[in-house]
Amino acid sequence: MARPLTATVDLNAILHNYRYAKKLQPSCKAFAVVKSNAYGHGAIEVAKHLDDDADAFAVATIEEAIALREADIVSPILLLEGVFEADEWRLCEEHGFWSAIESDTQLAWFLDSKANVEKIFVKLDTGMHRLGMDQEAAVAFIDTLKSSDQVDDVILMTHFACADDLSDITTMEQLTRFEQARHAIEKSGNGPVDASVANSAAIMKWSVPEGGWIRPGLMLYGISPFSGVTGQQLGLAPAMTLSSKVISVRALKKGDKVGYGLSYEASEDHQLATIAAGYGDGYPRTTAYGAPMNINAMPAMLAGRVSMDMITARLTNATSGIEIGQTVELWGSNVPVEEVADFADTIAYELVTRMTSRPHYKYETRFELK
Ligand SMILES: Cc1ncc(COP(=O)(O)O)c(C=O)c1O
Incomplete structure (x- = not known):
């Protein structure tokens, strides 16, 4: 170890920040988002340290999820973007992964696969226009999923475009659209469904639906999503x-x-x-x-x-x-x-x-x- 450049990661700081996220939203369960090698901190080391505490982990790719299972991580793991190929549904069943579904294609692959998955997160596009479907499609997807015998629980999920900007009303507008969709799902006879909306910024500064699942990423590592404020100033421990x-x-x-x-x-x-x-x-x-x-x-x-x-x-x-x-x-x-x-x-x-x-x-x- 001659060259002295070292990234020292304090795993207890990450555990503290995870617990802090849950304290801020005490009615919610929390994914520890460990995609992209736990934001550069080392996904396996981080997940091992959090495995006893974490309600579940969230990653972006099935390779990331499999790597965690191969490292003996036992908590549930969510694929935040869903699957990229039909065959991945079989792996979800095999490894007990949960998945988002955001498109007709992913849904068709799921139904064709006959795979059984414990939880599916249906992704609603409330305004970010990157992934997800509109309200009408979400109501129909949830109806299809609930009447299939392939899934135990369906959750409605969305992602915020501007939650790090407290002066931007987009987050309020997205939340309103989200609650309208939840209401429509309930009216269709398939509700109530749990919610999963909040990233770090929303967990720390916005009022988010009670219950359901929060998805802290950046804040786990002690870093602030808000400009002009550091993680430490927000009560986080830099990792x-x-x-x-x-x-x-x-x-x-x-x-x-x-x-x-x-x-x-x-x-x-x-x-x-x-x-x-x-x-x-x-x-x-x-x-x-x-x-x-x-x-x-x-x-x-x-x-x-x-x-x-x-x-x-x-x-x-x-x-x-x-x-x-x-x-x-x-x-x-x-x-x-x-x-x-x-x-x-x-x-x-x-x-x-x-x-x-x-x-x-x-x-x-x-x-x-x-
Ligand atoms: C769908 C989803 N949820 C949650 C997160 C975590 O966000 P953050 O790191 O801002 O907490 C991300 C990160 O990009 C994401 O894509």
């Missing part, structure tokens, strides 16, 4: 610390330029640290001058373009004090990943999810659970 070390130090003279394109120019004499981390590890190349980090617990900032394997930085409030071997926190409890994402002109979802396999991953359970 990942991305850290590395200073591998070279030089004294820059005022006017010296740094890195590819020589995009940074020193405005005074100061030290420059070179750090083992780059876009080949997932630290975005788009990250702009000034992005925060800590060097040896002192505030520092990116200075110069991000290379594949290295970045360069200077102390924010001092011109000297850097030494080779000092620890650098690139994001974590002291350097909010949300702020780094702002400097990279992206969102924290993308920063953690696009981590590559190159950093060392270390798992710990330091966060004190109450």
